[in-house]
Amino acid sequence: MSQPTSRLNQRQREEAISQQQSAQNTAALEFAAAEEMLRHDAGQIPVPPTVAERLQKSVASEPAPPKSWWRRLLKS
Numbered sequence: 001m002s003q004p005t006s007r008l009n010q011r012q013r014e015e016a017i018s019q020q021q022s023a024q025n026t027a028a029l030e031f032a033a034a035e036e037m038l039r040h041d042a043g044q045i046p047v048p049p050t051v052a053e054r055l056q057k058s059v060a061s062e063p064a065p066p067k068s069w070w071r072r073l074l075k076s
Contacts, residue, residue: 031037047055
């Protein structure tokens, strides 16, 4: 008789742990600024490959930023 009770207790413990983990995953997050929320969201959602490819092409076609005044002065 101890085995059915033991299995039941084990199952109850597993369910309790599972419920705790899901509750932790759905906990509300608070952000100080909208930028923080966007950074967090960007870390959670993968960028589609077509969008990433278009973005890389767009960035590659941008002109290089001008050198700073002190680099021009030192001709580095």
